[in-house]
Amino acid sequence: MSAEPLAAEAPQKTLLPRNDAYYRLKADMEDFLYAEADLLDERRFRDWLNLLADDITYFMPIRRNVKFGQHTERENTRQGAGISWFDEDKWTLTKRVDQILTGVHYAEEPLSRVTHMISNVQITRVTPDVNEPREVELRCRFLVYQNRIEYETYTFVGKRTDLIRKTADGWKIARREILLDQNVLLAKNLSTFF
Amino acid sequence: MAVKSRFDDVAKLVDTEQGFISREIFVDPDLYREELDKVFTRAWLFIGHESLIPNPGDFYTTRMGEESVILCRDKAGIVHAFLNSCRHRGMKVCRYEQGNTSIFTCPYHSWTYTTDGKLQGVPQYRSLYDGNLDRDANSLVSVAKLAIYKGTVWATWDRNAPEFLTYLGxxxxxxxxxxxxxxxxxxxxxxxxxxxxxxxxxxxxxxxxxxxxxxxxxxxxxxxxxxxxxxxxxxxxxxxxxxxxxxxxxxxxxxxxxxxxxxxxxxxxxxxxxxxxxxxxxxxxxxxxxxxxxxxxxxxxxxxxxxxxxxxxxxxxxxxxxxxxxxxxxxxxxxxxxxxxxxxxxxxxxxxxxxxxxxxxxxxxxxxxxxxxxxxxxxxxxxxxxxxxxxxxxxxxxxxxxxxxxxxxxxxxxxxxxxxxxxxxxxxxxxxxxxxxxxxxxxxxxxxxxxxx
The missing domain is CATH 3.90.380.10 (Naphthalene 1,2-dioxygenase Alpha Subunit; Chain A, domain 1)
Incomplete structure (x- = not known):
C-alpha cells in the first residue's frame, strides 16, 4: 500500500502551543460562539446577520459514500463546484432571513424551536499570532436540535470549521464550513442556520 | 404472486369524472404495497444520466421503487442496470454511491460480478459448487429494458413494456x-x-x-x-x-x-x-x-x-x-x-x-x-x-x-x-x-x- 492517510478526514495539523494566550483566546472564541448560538436560538436573525462578515462564505457539502482511501479526494462535495447543501454568501443568507421574517415562509411558520449546542472547540490557526489575533480559525462540533409544530424533530450533528475575524465592530464570521454527518439528508428541510 | 390490497375495487377510489380521489391512495400501507408491485415494476423509471458514468467501469448507485439498483457502464462501454443484491444471500454488492470498478465483490461470501452483471468468482467453486451452480443463471438481476435518451437513463422491469419513446409519447x-x-x-x-x-x-x-x-x-x-x-x-x-x-x-x-x-x-x-x-x-x-x-x-x-x-x-x-x-x-x-x-x-x-x-x-x-x-x-x-x-x-x-x-x-x-x-x-x-x-x-x-x- 502507498502512504495514503489512514484517517478519513484531512491530515492532522501541527497543534498550536497550549499556553495562557491560547486558552484566553479559546475562551473568547467560545464566548463568541455561545452568544451566536443564543441569537439563533432566540430567533434574533437580523442580529445574527450582523455577526457575519460581508465576504462570508457559508458552505455545507454533501457527504458521499466512497471507497477506503478516497475520502480526502471524494467524500465531500467541493466549495465552488457543483451542488452542495449550502455554498453561499451574505446576500443569500440575508435572503433566507428576509424570507423567515415575511411571516409566510410556511416551512418556518410557525417558527421551529431550535437549540444549537457547540462543543470540542479547538483553535487551529491564528494570524498574525495568538497574542494579537486578527483572524482565528477554529474547529468545533455542533448538535442542532429542531422541533417543529408538534411531532417533527430533527437532530443535526457534525463538525464545523469557522474563520473568525476581528473588526472594529467586534468579532465577525468570515468563513463557515459545516460537515453534517449524513449522506442522504434525514430531514425534510434545512430551514435552520448552522 | 400478485400483491392485492384489502380494497376490492381500487378503481372506485379514483373518480376522475366527478373529480374525487380517495385519501386512501396516499396513506394506506396495503395500497402502497400493491402500487410498488403494479406501478413500479412496470412503468419506465428515470435512473440516472450518462454524465454520471462517462467511462467504462463507471457506476452510479440508483433506485427503482424501494430498491437499490446499480447503473453501470461495462468494459465495452455498454450501459446496464442491475438489482443491487447478491444472488447468493442478498447482500448489497455495492454500497458506494459512485465510482469506477472492474468488479463488484459481495462483502458477505465474496461472490464477484463483472461490470456487465455476470457472476464471475465463487470461492471454492470446484469443491463446493461444481456441477450444480450455473453461473449464467446467477448473474445480477438485470432490468428488462434500458433506454438512454438525450443523456438520461431510464429502465423498466417489464419485458413487455413498449420502447421508451413510445412510452413517452x-x-x-x-x-x-x-x-x-x-x-x-x-x-x-x-x-x-x-x-x-x-x-x-x-x-x-x-x-x-x-x-x-x-x-x-x-x-x-x-x-x-x-x-x-x-x-x-x-x-x-x-x-x-x-x-x-x-x-x-x-x-x-x-x-x-x-x-x-x-x-x-x-x-x-x-x-x-x-x-x-x-x-x-x-x-x-x-x-x-x-x-x-x-x-x-x-x-x-x-x-x-x-x-x-x-x-x-x-x-x-x-x-x-x-x-x-x-x-x-x-x-x-x-x-x-x-x-x-x-x-x-x-x-x-x-x-x-x-x-x-x-x-x-x-x-x-x-x-x-x-x-x-x-x-x-x-x-x-x-x-x-x-x-x-x-x-x-x-x-x-x-x-x-x-x-x-x-x-x-x-x-x-x-x-x-x-x-x-x-x-x-x-x-x-x-x-x-x-x-x-x-x-x-x-x-x-x-x-x-x-x-x-
Whole structure:
C-alpha cells in the first residue's frame, strides 16, 4: 500500500502551543460562539446577520459514500463546484432571513424551536499570532436540535470549521464550513442556520 | 404472486369524472404495497444520466421503487442496470454511491460480478459448487429494458413494456425542452450534482406538484416577496425571472399519464430580459435564445416550465433546470433525488451562477421548495386519520375545460390553471392498479376517452 492517510478526514495539523494566550483566546472564541448560538436560538436573525462578515462564505457539502482511501479526494462535495447543501454568501443568507421574517415562509411558520449546542472547540490557526489575533480559525462540533409544530424533530450533528475575524465592530464570521454527518439528508428541510 | 390490497375495487377510489380521489391512495400501507408491485415494476423509471458514468467501469448507485439498483457502464462501454443484491444471500454488492470498478465483490461470501452483471468468482467453486451452480443463471438481476435518451437513463422491469419513446409519447417534445441545449442543439446536458433527502410524505404529492399544479403558487409567497431569481439583485421580485410574461401558458395531460405545464411564446418570440444580475449570463442567455430561434424556427416558441413523466420523474425546464425522481419509502415517506442540469459546454461563469441559483431555489435547503415539503408533509399526516379517510380530495378544478384541437402539442390541452392533468395521471394510475395491458396503460384503448368528447 502507498502512504495514503489512514484517517478519513484531512491530515492532522501541527497543534498550536497550549499556553495562557491560547486558552484566553479559546475562551473568547467560545464566548463568541455561545452568544451566536443564543441569537439563533432566540430567533434574533437580523442580529445574527450582523455577526457575519460581508465576504462570508457559508458552505455545507454533501457527504458521499466512497471507497477506503478516497475520502480526502471524494467524500465531500467541493466549495465552488457543483451542488452542495449550502455554498453561499451574505446576500443569500440575508435572503433566507428576509424570507423567515415575511411571516409566510410556511416551512418556518410557525417558527421551529431550535437549540444549537457547540462543543470540542479547538483553535487551529491564528494570524498574525495568538497574542494579537486578527483572524482565528477554529474547529468545533455542533448538535442542532429542531422541533417543529408538534411531532417533527430533527437532530443535526457534525463538525464545523469557522474563520473568525476581528473588526472594529467586534468579532465577525468570515468563513463557515459545516460537515453534517449524513449522506442522504434525514430531514425534510434545512430551514435552520448552522 | 400478485400483491392485492384489502380494497376490492381500487378503481372506485379514483373518480376522475366527478373529480374525487380517495385519501386512501396516499396513506394506506396495503395500497402502497400493491402500487410498488403494479406501478413500479412496470412503468419506465428515470435512473440516472450518462454524465454520471462517462467511462467504462463507471457506476452510479440508483433506485427503482424501494430498491437499490446499480447503473453501470461495462468494459465495452455498454450501459446496464442491475438489482443491487447478491444472488447468493442478498447482500448489497455495492454500497458506494459512485465510482469506477472492474468488479463488484459481495462483502458477505465474496461472490464477484463483472461490470456487465455476470457472476464471475465463487470461492471454492470446484469443491463446493461444481456441477450444480450455473453461473449464467446467477448473474445480477438485470432490468428488462434500458433506454438512454438525450443523456438520461431510464429502465423498466417489464419485458413487455413498449420502447421508451413510445412510452413517452407526445410528452417527448416537452421533456426535450429540459434536456436540449439552451441554444436549441439536441441533448448536451450534464448533471452537476444530486440532492438526496427523505421527507415524510406520500411520493405522489411530489409527482403531482410537478404535473402542473400552478394553483399552489400562493404557498411560495414568501420567496416571491423577497426575490431570489437571477435578476433579484437588480430589483426583480419573484423566485425566477418571468421569461414567459408574454407567453400563452398551456397545461397538457397525456394519455400515458404524463403531464406538463409549458408555454408558447407569441409569434414575434422576443427574448425577455433575464439573468440581469450577471452581464455575462444575460449576454449568454440572450445569445442562446436567438440561436434557438434560428435553429428551431416556429418550434422555438414552445418553452418548458415543469412536468411529470408517469409515475415519479419530474422536471423543471429552465429556472431552475433539473430532473427529480420521487422514490417511495413507505406510504408516508419519500426519498427525493434532484439531478441538476446544465449545458455541458456552457461557459464556466454560467455554470457557476446556475449552480448557486439551483441551490438557493431547490430541494431541502432551497428557499422555494422548503415550503413544498411543508405542504406535502402535513397534507399526508392530516390524511391518515380514520375520519379524514372518509373524505376524498377534491379534483374538480377546471373540469371539462380542455381541448384536443391543438395540432402540435399533443394530449389534452388546457389554457387555464387546471387539475385535468392530475385527473389524467390518476386515471392512468388506476389502469396500472387494475393490471391493465400496455394498450390501456398507453391510453390507446379508448376506455379513457371522455364521454364529453
Amino acid at each position: 407526445d410528452a417527448k417534445i416537452h421533456l426535450d425542452q429540459a434536456l436540449d441545449c439552451r441554444d436549441g442543439r439536441e441533448g448536451g446536458s450534464e448533471v452537476i450534482g444530486v440532492h438526496k433527502w427523505v421527507f415524510p410524505s406520500n411520493w405522489k404529492f411530489a409527482a403531482e406538484n410537478f404535473l402542473g399544479d400552478t394553483y399552489h403558487n400562493p404557498s411560495h409567497r414568501s420567496v416571491d416577496l423577497i426575490g431570489i431569481g437571477p435578476s433579484a439583485a437588480s430589483g426583480k421580485k419573484g423566485r425566477r425571472d418571468n421569461e414567459l410574461e408574454h407567453a400563452q401558458h398551456v397545461w397538457i395531460s397525456f394519455p400515458e399519464g404524463h403531464g406538463v405545464h409549458s408555454a408558447i411564446q407569441p409569434e414575434n418570440n422576443e427574448y425577455v430580459d433575464s439573468f440581469l444580475d450577471q452581464p455575462v449570463l444575460e449576454k449568454y442567455f440572450r445569445h442562446c435564445y436567438e440561436e434557438r430561434k434560428r435553429r428551431l424556427g416556429e418550434q422555438a416558441r414552445l418553452m418548458p416550465f415543469v412536468g411529470t413523466i408517469f409515475p415519479n420523474t419530474s422536471y423543471h425546464g429552465r429556472q431552475p433546470r433539473g430532473l427529480c425522481a420521487w422514490h417511495p419509502h413507505s406510504p408516508t415517506s419519500t426519498e427525493g433525488w434532484r439531478f441538476f442540469l446544465v449545458d455541458a459546454d456552457a461557459p464556466k461563469e454560467v455554470k457557476d451562477y446556475l449552480r448557486r441559483y439551483y441551490m438557493r431555489y431547490s430541494g431541502p435547503a432551497g428557499m422555494t421548495e422548503q415550503d413544498d415539503m411543508e405542504n406535502w408533509l402535513y397534507a399526508t399526516s392530516a390524511s391518515v386519520g380514520t375520519v379524514a379517510r372518509r373524505y376524498p380530495f377534491n379534483y374538480q378544478q377546471s373540469l371539462g375545460a380542455w381541448t384536443r384541437e391543438h395540432a402540435t402539442l399533443g394530449g389534452t390541452v388546457s389554457v387555464q390553471v387546471t387539475e385535468e392533468i392530475a385527473r389524467g395521471y390518476y386515471r392512468r394510475w388506476k389502469s396500472y392498479m387494475g393490471g391493465g395491458g400496455w394498450d390501456e396503460l398507453l391510453g390507446k384503448d379508448g376506455v379513457t376517452q371522455r364521454a364529453a368528447e
